[in-house]
Amino acid sequence: MDMPTESEVLSGAEIVIRSLIAEDVEYVFGYPGGTVLFIYDALFKQDKVKHILVRHEQAAAHAADGYARATGKPGVVLVTSGPGATNSVTGIATAYMDSIPLVIISGQVPTTLIGNDAFQEVDFVGITRPCVKHNFLVNDVKKLAATLKKAFHIATTGRPGPVVVDIPKDITAQMATFDYPQTVEMRSYKPVVNGHPGQIRRAAELILSAKKPVIYSGGGVVLGNASEELTEFTKMLGYPITQTLMGLGSYPATDQQFIGMLGMHGTYEANMAMHECDVLVAVGARFDDRVTGDVKKFCPDAKIIHIDIDPASISKNVQIDIPIVGSVDKVLRELTRAVKETLQKPDAEALAAWWKQIEEWRAIHCLYYDKGSDLIKPQYVIEKLWEVTDGASGDAFITSDVGQHQMWAAQYYKFVKPRRWINSGGLGTMGFGLPSAMGVQLAHPGATVACVTGEASFQMCLQELSTCKQFDLPIKILCLNNRYMGMVRQWQEMFYDKRYSHSYMDALPDFVKLVESYGHVGMRIDKPADVEGAMREAFKMKDKLVFLDFITDQAENVYPMIAAGRGQHEMMLSPNKEEESI
Amino acid sequence: MRHIISVLLENEAGALSRVAGLFTARGYNIESLTVAPTEDPSLSRMTLVTRGSESVIEQITKQLNKLVDAVKLVDLTEGLHIERELLLMKVKASNNNQREEAKRLVDIFQGRIIEVSENSYVLEVTGRGEKIEAFIKAIEPSLIIEVVRTGASGIGRGNRSLQV
Numbered sequence: 141m142d143m144p145t146e147s148e149v150l151s152g153a154e155i156v157i158r159s160l161i162a163e164d165v166e167y168v169f170g171y172p173g174g175t176v177l178f179i180y181d182a183l184f185k186q187d188k189v190k191h192i193l194v195r196h197e198q199a200a201a202h203a204a205d206g207y208a209r210a211t212g213k214p215g216v217v218l219v220t221s222g223p224g225a226t227n228s229v230t231g232i233a234t235a236y237m238d239s240i241p242l243v244i245i246s247g248q249v250p251t252t253l254i255g256n257d258a259f260q261e262v263d264f265v266g267i268t269r270p271c272v273k274h275n276f277l278v279n280d281v282k283k284l285a286a287t288l289k290k291a292f293h294i295a296t297t298g299r300p301g302p303v304v305v306d307i308p309k310d311i312t313a314q315m316a317t318f319d320y321p322q323t324v325e326m327r328s329y330k331p332v333v334n335g336h337p338g339q340i341r342r343a344a345e346l347i348l349s350a351k352k353p354v355i356y357s358g359g360g361v362v363l364g365n366a367s368e369e370l371t372e373f374t375k376m377l378g379y380p381i382t383q384t385l386m387g388l389g390s391y392p393a394t395d396q397q398f399i400g401m402l403g404m405h406g407t408y409e410a411n412m413a414m415h416e417c418d419v420l421v422a423v424g425a426r427f428d429d430r431v432t433g434d435v436k437k438f439c440p441d442a443k444i445i446h447i448d449i450d451p452a453s454i455s456k457n458v459q460i461d462i463p464i465v466g467s468v469d470k471v472l473r474e475l476t477r478a479v480k481e482t483l484q485k486p487d488a489e490a491l492a493a494w495w496k497q498i499e500e501w502r503a504i505h506c507l508y509y510d511k512g513s514d515l516i517k518p519q520y521v522i523e524k525l526w527e528v529t530d531g532a533s534g535d536a537f538i539t540s541d542v543g544q545h546q547m548w549a550a551q552y553y554k555f556v557k558p559r560r561w562i563n564s565g566g567l568g569t570m571g572f573g574l575p576s577a578m579g580v581q582l583a584h585p586g587a588t589v590a591c592v593t594g595e596a597s598f599q600m601c602l603q604e605l606s607t608c609k610q611f612d613l614p615i616k617i618l619c620l621n622n623r624y625m626g627m628v629r630q631w632q633e634m635f636y637d638k639r640y641s642h643s644y645m646d647a648l649p650d651f652v653k654l655v656e657s658y659g660h661v662g663m664r665i666d667k668p669a670d671v672e673g674a675m676r677e678a679f680k681m682k683d684k685l686v687f688l689d690f691i692t693d694q695a696e697n698v699y700p701m702i703a704a705g706r707g708q709h710e711m712m713l714s715p716n717k718e719e720e721s722i
Numbered sequence: 723m724r725h726i727i728s729v730l731l732e733n734e735a736g737a738l739s740r741v742a743g744l745f746t747a748r749g750y751n752i753e754s755l756t757v758a759p760t761e762d763p764s765l766s767r768m769t770l771v772t773r774g775s776e777s778v779i780e781q782i783t784k785q786l787n788k789l790v791d792a793v794k795l796v797d798l799t800e801g802l803h804i805e806r807e808l809l810l811m812k813v814k815a816s817n818n819n820q821r822e823e824a825k826r827l828v829d830i831f832q833g834r835i836i837e838v839s840e841n842s843y844v845l846e847v848t849g850r851g852e853k854i855e856a857f858i859k860a861i862e863p864s865l866i867i868e869v870v871r872t873g874a875s876g877i878g879r880g881n882r883s884l885q886v
């Protein structure tokens with residue numbers, strides 16, 4: 141008979157740390173304060189879990205998020221009650237919208253003071269309820285370990301997401317037997333993993349009957365580690381594949397079957413193919429409004445198959461013909477087998493005609509931009525970044541902020557591996573780029589990590605330059621400096637008669653001096669001819685953070701574009717482009 | 723369409739606010755909501771009445787199911803079910819006419835007078851929502867002092883049941 145293992149009696153704070161160790165947590169991203177001092181004291185007394193001190197709690201959540209996106213493991217955040225907790229909310233909401241597994245441990249005022257408007261008290265469970273997968277307030281030290289176990293379980297299974305565990309200070313001081321559960325059994329939470337066999341068979345038949353098929357995949361394929369399965373499935377069929385902003389990298393963008401990103405700033409060929417397709421296979425995607433445009437005009441002729449782990453994603457925005465709930469890797473494997481078992485092949489003739497049509501759309505070269513300009517074109521910077529970081533190998537990690545630069549990075553950097561393109565797609569959080577890059581670099585110390593940013597976004601979390609210095613994070617920051625909140629300016633130019641209301645970035649700092657003052661290297665580049673050289677020099681500095689301030693063409697806009705409320709087939713192409721094609 | 727949805731929830735702090743928050747955040751209607759523990763103290767049963775198109779109702783049930791605290795759910799309106807609501811009404815009863823009127827209507831609606839005081843009666847009526855509404859309409863408005871409705875709760879008929 142097994143002897144019961146001797147259980148130790150530990151303080152709540154020690155239980156927190158021991159639970160993190162039991163979960164194999166490498167890094168905690170945090171910032172101390174009154175209600176978490178016992179936990180910080182317990183951190184101090186051990187060396188298994190490393191703490192990364194950020195300079196703002198928003199960055200703690202983004203850094204943990206970047207770590208999670210780059211590794212697939214949950215990111216862990218530790219913040220104090222009140223302002224520490226509220227500062228992290230933007231980061232939590234960012235992770236929630238992109239289904240990123242995080243466990244956020246927040247301090248809370250002692251149980252005896254809860255509800256008294258105590259110093260630094262805020263109802264954090266209440267504040268975060270709409271932007272977490274789940275949250276807990278621990279009111280009994282005996283439940284602490286089991287609650288943390290549940291938090292990790294919920295964050296990482298099913299459709300992942302952030303989970304908050306709010307721990308009152310007195311609980312962290314009280315003693316209890318530490319007994320970390322090996323498994324969790326929750327009658328109220330049992331995500332479905334296996335797709336329904338009947339639905340899979342029906343889907344296989346529909347897929348084979350298609351004359352104009354399109355595969356549309358999203359972030360779910362990245363989160364569900366299903367790139368290989370997606371690639372095999374797509375190759376087997378020979379069908380065109382398009383991806384969402386969040387899906388990029390889970391199918392190699394350099395492959396002929398890849399027809400580019402879809403949606404508002406997707407390629408012409410991807411959006412046209414969507415509009416005209418007769419069978420759409422959506423995999424781990426959620427029919428976001430930035431993808432569908434006007435839903436009434438979305439894929440008007442298509443029968444739609446939707447594979448997703450989250451039943452609530454199905455038929456939320458667009459009515460689905462064949463839903464398959466399950467984990468994308470399993471379902472894709474079964475679907476691939478089901479297609480093979482029919483012993484039928486896709487309609488070769490129809491497929492050839494379909495590809496011919498797609499190649500005609502592709503021949504428009506919708507991502508064309510003026511290569512003869514005296515000004516640095518942002519698209520050119522990204523193309524060079526791809527070359528300098530050996531984009532074809534797919535090894536570099538690229539994070540981004542939010543705005544035009546994000547769209548250019550998505551359009552011009554051809555991602556060939558999953559978990560390499562790290563950006564805030566759902567919430568669109570400016571300030572995400574640098575702190576998320578910190579998490580990525582910590583997860584992959586030897587890897588090339590670049591952050592593509594804009595001068596406005598960068599200023600939202602630039603205090604993290606200090607964290608980067610303290611922890612020697614040699615991130616390469618590429619700032620596409622157009623002296624505007626470019627994306628805002630673009631909308632004002634197009635839809636508000638060029639009234640550039642408060643979108644000019646006045647009083648910019650000298651970024652070179654700024655980063656130098658933190659002990660990093662800065663470079664300013666204002667001529668196209670210097671772009672590549674500067675970049676090569678920067679990426680050679682393996683152990684330094686280098687900030688490249690590219691002074692780019694202020695007037696450049698992101699094309700192609702589907703204006704809000706328009707259909708997929710109503711794309712605006714670059715004006716340059718239109719002149720050229722006349 | 724009006725739907726009655728019954729949910730078994732973990733009897734955890736905050737479970738109710740998760741449901742209420744979901745409805746406001748996603749812009750769903752709630753007509754009524756009742757909740758109380760079941761014979762198993764770790765479970766609460768909630769009944770909510772909502773209105774929406776078929777696709778909205780489908781989303782509501784999916785989103786409710788997605789709540790980590792939700793153990794099981796049934797849309798009672800999808801099959802045969804019994805629906806009941808309790809009404810408590812305080813009416814003026816300071817003269818014979820008023821007392822007779824209250825007694826007469828309570829009889830017709832198979833309700834009860836459950837408290838008698840010098841100037842008022844408290845009436846109790848149970849039934850489906852329409853019956854409760856009909857009763858309220860039948861009483862002369864000037865006699866009504868106070869109306870308390872619990873909102874609907876419901877249970878499936880025959881073999882239909884919601885249990886863990």
Ligand SMILES: Cc1ncc(C[n+]2csc(CCOP(=O)(O)OP(=O)(O)O)c2C)c(N)n1
Binds near residue numbers: 542594596622626628
């Ligand atoms: C926190 C936050 N505030 C506001 C916005 C709205 N917004 C979207 S893009 C953008 C401009 C970004 O400017 P910049 O970082 O310079 O990038 P650019 O578009 O010029 O490439 C703004 C203000 C946002 N996405 N996030």
